[in-house]
Amino acid sequence: MAKVSELYDVTWEEMRDKMRKWREENSRNSEQIVEVGEELINEYASKLGDDIWIIYEQVMIAALDYGRDDLALFCLQELRRQFPGSHRVKRLTGMRFEAMERYDDAIQLYDRILQEDPTNTAARKRKIAIRKAQGKNVEAIRELNEYLEQFVGDQEAWHELAELYINEHDYAKAAFCLEELMMTNPHNHLYCQQYAEVKYTQGGLENLELSRKYFAQALKLNNRNMRALFGLYMSASHIASNPKASAKTKKDNMKYASWAASQINRAYQSSCHGSAETNLRMRVQSLALLSELRILHCCELWCRLQMQF
Known part of the structure; x- marks a missing residue:
C-alpha cells in the first residue's frame, strides 16, 4: 500500500499540520486520520517531539471509530508508558472497552x-454515552x-438532554432544554429551528403559533435554512386551517404560508439552473424535509389520540 506522503507528495510537517487542523475542527474523518496518523507515528515519531502524544490520542480515537483495534491498542500502550496513572489515559482505556462492548468494565473504570476526581466531566459524559448505547435512555436522562x-x-449537555427527551416523546421537557440553550445562544438558528419543531410536534393552536414564530426567527438568523422555511410553511398552513x-389569524397565516411556498419554489427554481447533481440534491432535501414534517404531524395526531383514551 502506497504511503500517504508518496501518494499525495506531502512532507511530514504538512501531515502533522493536517492532523492539527482536524483536531481544531473536531473533524470525524476517522479513515483519513488513521491513514495519515499511522504513517506519522510509524515513520516520523522521533521528529514530532511532544506532538506525538496528542497524535497518539487522536489516532487511537479514530482507530476505535474505524474498527482498527490493533492500532488503537498500540497507541494506548504508548500513552500508558508515558503517562502511567493519568485519568485521561484511563478514559481512553474505557473508550476501548466501549468499542468492544465491555460496558460493565468501562463503567467500573x-x-x-470519579472516586479520585469527582469533577472529571469527561468520565461522567462517557458513562452517559454508555447508557445511550445500551438503550437505557431513562438512566441517561437521570444522570x-x-x-x-x-x-x-x-x-452540549443541555442539547444532549433535549435529544433524549425527544426520543422519549417528552416534548415539554425537551422544549425547556432548548429554551435554556436559546437564552445563552440567542443567535443560533439551529436551536430556534429545533425548538420550533418540538412545539409543532406538541400541537395545539398556541404551540403552532409559537412554532411558526420560531421557524421565522430561525429564517431571520439564517435565510438559507430550508428546514425552517418548510417548517414555516407547514405551521402557518396548519394554523390557517385550525377551526379555533x-x-x-387564518388570513394572516395564509399569507405566511403563501410567502413560504413562494420562497421554496424560488429556491427550487434556482437549483434548476445549477448542475444536475445540485438539482437532484435539492429534490432529495425537499422530499426529506417534507417527510420529516409529515412524521412530526403524525406524532402530533398520535399524541392527541392517546390523550382521548
Whole structure:
C-alpha cells in the first residue's frame, strides 16, 4: 500500500499540520486520520517531539471509530508508558472497552476515575454515552440531570438532554432544554429551528403559533435554512386551517404560508439552473424535509389520540 506522503507528495510537517487542523475542527474523518496518523507515528515519531502524544490520542480515537483495534491498542500502550496513572489515559482505556462492548468494565473504570476526581466531566459524559448505547435512555436522562445540577453552563449537555427527551416523546421537557440553550445562544438558528419543531410536534393552536414564530426567527438568523422555511410553511398552513383560529389569524397565516411556498419554489427554481447533481440534491432535501414534517404531524395526531383514551 502506497504511503500517504508518496501518494499525495506531502512532507511530514504538512501531515502533522493536517492532523492539527482536524483536531481544531473536531473533524470525524476517522479513515483519513488513521491513514495519515499511522504513517506519522510509524515513520516520523522521533521528529514530532511532544506532538506525538496528542497524535497518539487522536489516532487511537479514530482507530476505535474505524474498527482498527490493533492500532488503537498500540497507541494506548504508548500513552500508558508515558503517562502511567493519568485519568485521561484511563478514559481512553474505557473508550476501548466501549468499542468492544465491555460496558460493565468501562463503567467500573469511569467510577474509579470519579472516586479520585469527582469533577472529571469527561468520565461522567462517557458513562452517559454508555447508557445511550445500551438503550437505557431513562438512566441517561437521570444522570444528565444530575450532571447539569453541577455544571449548569454545559451547553452540549443541555442539547444532549433535549435529544433524549425527544426520543422519549417528552416534548415539554425537551422544549425547556432548548429554551435554556436559546437564552445563552440567542443567535443560533439551529436551536430556534429545533425548538420550533418540538412545539409543532406538541400541537395545539398556541404551540403552532409559537412554532411558526420560531421557524421565522430561525429564517431571520439564517435565510438559507430550508428546514425552517418548510417548517414555516407547514405551521402557518396548519394554523390557517385550525377551526379555533380567528378569521384574522387564518388570513394572516395564509399569507405566511403563501410567502413560504413562494420562497421554496424560488429556491427550487434556482437549483434548476445549477448542475444536475445540485438539482437532484435539492429534490432529495425537499422530499426529506417534507417527510420529516409529515412524521412530526403524525406524532402530533398520535399524541392527541392517546390523550382521548
